[in-house]
Amino acid sequence: MAFSNNLEPSSPPLVFTVHRKEPELVAPATPTPHEIKQLSDIDAQSGIHVNIPVIQFYSNDPSNEGKDPVKTIRDALSRALVPYYPLAGRVREGSGGKLLVDCNEEGVMFIEADADVTLEQFGELKSPFPCFEELLYEAPGSEGVINSPILLIQVTRLKCGGFSFALSFNHTMTDGGGVILFMYTLAQIAAGHEPSLPPPVWRRELLIARDPPQVTQSHHEYEQLTDTSNVVPTDFTQHSFFFGPAQIDTIRRLLPNHISQSSSTFEVLTSYIWRCRTKALQLDPEEDVRMLCVTNTRDKFNPPLPVGYYGNCFALAAAVTTAGKLTTEPLEYALDLIKNAIGKINDEYMHSLADLMVTKGFPLFTIVNSILVLDTTEAGFRDVDFGWGKALYGGIAKAGAGAFPSVNFHVPYKNSEGVEGILVLVSLPSPIMKIFAKELDDMLN
Missing domain, CATH: 3.30.559.10 (Chloramphenicol acetyltransferase-like domain)
Structure with missing residues (x-):
């Protein structure tokens, strides 16, 4: 399709x-x-x-x-x-x-x-x-x-x-x-x-970090790596890709039925995007690649954080593999990596993360061969009503963030035909964007 x-x-x-x-x-x-x-x-x-x-x-x-x-x-x-x-x-x-x-x-x-x-x-x-x-x-x-x-x-x-x-x-x-x-x-x-x-x-x-700090978990999302490509693309472009129910169902049919039924739309779609993007980048098969999934952790604490807490409370669940494995293994391979990474996020993980921040000097997350994705489909931006009704469009305005352009956002969206779905905001170097768009289609065909 x-x-x-x-x-x-x-x-x-x-x-x-x-x-x-x-x-x-x-x-x-x-x-x-x-x-x-x-x-x-x-x-x-x-x-x-x-x-x-x-x-x-x-x-x-x-x-x-x-x-x-x-x-x-x-x-x-x-x-x-x-x-x-x-x-x-x-x-x-x-x-x-x-x-x-x-x-x-x-x-x-x-x-x-x-x-x-x-x-x-x-x-x-x-x-x-x-x-x-x-x-x-x-x-x-x-x-x-x-x-x-x-x-x-x-x-x-x-x-x-x-x-x-x-x-x-x-x-x-x-x-x-x-x-x-x-x-x-x-x-x-x-x-x-x-x-x-x-x-x-x-x-x-x-x-706040514990005293003394105790880094008890593996935090692959903050590993400091050297980019060996010596190529720093500067001509990033942005594009939105719409995935309606028909497209999501088509992607799910690439998976064994029992895996598809037990996986969320975010997990399925993110696996698909990650695989297509990595193929488009044409990396060395032995290069490590990462998918960093922004995970709201407010309910991961025991007891949960107060409902009105408005500070940063997220983790970057890091799925890590090689470009070769990601692009040659079936789609469920990527899906399993993402589900396992998200499943590791708990109360202790967040305390370990705070401890890592102070021991490592508040590091930047890994940017080499990484893509960061945030799902806002359940955030409720479109429901914000100032007295003029709900928003026609509501949510993150563009892909990319600061010095790290490889940030994707999932936004709830109704297209011109009235179909409700998910708009994926993507940022990629201009030549790669065209290859990526073709990969989205080719992988299903």
Whole structure:
């Protein structure tokens, strides 16, 4: 079954103009504590010293005639920052690589904007979005993660009466599971409701290294390797690949029935993507390759972490093999590696990881021949409702992250034919992307 994921645009790229007002800092609506809070040793790792962009698109709601989404969200933002007051502070560098938050009410950066474009002109709302840098403008002073606003938000009114809500969050402060808690709180206030979620919980000391540190687990995701290829691609490109129920079923038929039935869609799809990507890269068969699966570990602790915990609480489950084995063994080989890697993540693994961070100086995860994947299909970004209904598109805005472009995201998506499925946001060197797209089809044929 072909995937019909044509890499060539069928029409000229959409170009539009965005008029922005000067960025402003929005502080908590009422006074909040001025204090220094320590981030966890999971928060401080080098690989997440990046800002992650999220974007939501909303259609016009006639019942909201005369209601301005910019004012509504800005007012709600100042109120949401009262319980989430550390987000209005600034991340500072402490001693020994540790990070702190200066809770000083300095505020998050907010941008009001208008665009001369309609939702219909976008066609299918999917990454990469045209003129994305206009919908989430990186204002001077918002770059980086140290001494910068922890959140950057831009609300852009569209010509059709709809709007976009774009947010960039400092990953050292929170992860996807944490930022969605804040976004739901913000949206409920904007919609005129009292927040129904559990209040935010700091408790970063729960993920501080033990004294003395005890690294008890194997952490293949942080092994420091040397890239022997001597080739550093710089021309990375991004593309989205849609996998509907028909495509997922076709991939499942590549597996023995009992394995297919006992495996999640994420595991099956990730195995398939990993295998196709490795074939496209045409690596030496003896080269090690890694699939790093971002795993939410909030429920892996005994007892589980508090529901309102919004710090980084994830592990990178690392499946490791050689390029030769991955591309020649049946698909269930890759699937088994991924399931075993995810299955090893537990309470002790996370404490061992925190201990590794402090003993190794908060290392970057392995980037040589690695691909990192995050599943956001159950995160709930599309359900964020500011009073204009659910988002037409909601979630991570683009593939890649910081200095590590080989990051893929799984995003829930309904295509132009009304089919619900998964959009996989992929980042690859431009020549490899074409080979990868062909591999997706060839492997099924």
